[in-house]
Amino acid sequence: MSERPKPLVASRADLALIEGYHSAQVDVSVRLNTNESPASPPAAFVEAWLSALRDVELHRYPDRGARRLREGLAALHGVEVENVFVANGSNEVLQSICLAYGGAGRRALTFEPSYALHAHIARITATDVVELARDSDFAITSAAVALAKAADPTITFVCSPNNPTGAAVAPEVVREIEDATAGLVVVDEAYGQFSSWTAVPWVADDRRIVVVRTFSKTWSLAGLRLGYCIAPSWVVSALESVALPYHLDAAKQLAGELSLGFASEMNDRTAWIVVERERLRDAMVDLGVTVWPSDANFVLFRPPGEARAVWAGLVDRSVLVRDCSSWPRLDGCLRVTIGTPRENDLFLSALGEVLASNLKEGE
Ligand SMILES: *Cc1c(COP(=O)(O)O)cnc(C)c1O
Secondary structure, eight states: OOOOOSSSSOOGGGGGGSSOOOOOOOOSEESSOOOOOOOOOOOOOOOOOOHHHHHHOOOOOOTTTTTTHHHHHHHTTTGGGGGGGSSHHHHHHHHHHHHHHHSTEEEEEEESSSSSHHHHHHHTTTEEEEEEETTTSSSSHHHHHHHHHHHOOSSSESSOTTTTTTTEEEEEHHHHHHHHOEEEEEEOOOTTGGGGOGGGGGGTTTSSEEEESSSSSSTTTTTGGGGGEEEOHHHHHHHHHHTTTTTTTTHHHHHHHHHHGHHHHHHHHHHHHHHHHHHHHHHHHHTOOOOOOSSSSSSEEOSOOOOOHHHHHHHHEEEEEEOOTTTOOOOTOOEEEEOOOHHHHHHHHHHHHHHHHHHHHHO
């Protein structure tokens, strides 16, 4: 490999302190590392999208306000169009929130361990980050909420269900955070379809709750890069003011609109994924693995022995899970996404083999 050229202009000094966000893209046959849907979207949806694409006027800019897509999402959630902001993946929604409400001299707050991109995106937008700790069961305590109040953030991120630990945050806790802080409370519900509750009914112009959702998980459209938030209309106006003009291309708007016609098929997947998740958990417990409860499409677990070696042993058997073992507060932990029944069987048998061979080596 050639050496990297020397930069002639220095980039922002604070960026040097920010570690890049990486999820290994290794060539394996069973990919259970990024919490995508194991099922492709319904064939009828793909057909409808491809045929509608023929009529797109490609020489014209797309609808800047993504009106029809936003109308569809507003109808889905029982809110007004003015309460919906759409972007290229929920990560771009999070970035827009940081651009509009963060920035130099402002603070964003997270409860760790949580979705690494909340802190990461905040830092990229030069927002200061205050990371508070969850307790040993990964719950947000009243003591942590008291610290949140003292930190006076303009943005507090609450991931529910929480990635990578799995459980939803209790509604009372989100209320407590809203009462304690004066800024936005951004509830990231990327796995909201798996949760027993949603903060969407709490979104109102006289409250500070913003709910972020994505098409990347239950909607089986991670490749499309589409996400949105349900927010007070004054938040949506602020987010629109930081979005690039025409940031959502016509093909994507169309896909989003049409996918909403398949909501029940998409939601049906959550039911069998939950059944598979519980089957996987039980089988892993039988293998002597510590498994945390999950309200999502993945489980966090701690295998006996050295986690990195278990991860590598799984890769040797063409199974890829997420290695969280070097992340703060997740010592020895791995995270597996729930796949198809066949993929889950392959994961379980590979895990069984790896643990058995590690045991033998330890003898
Ligand atoms: C997967 C995930 C997202 C999705 O991001 P996209 O940019 O929409 O693909 C957002 N938040 C959390 C917590 C996630 O786990």
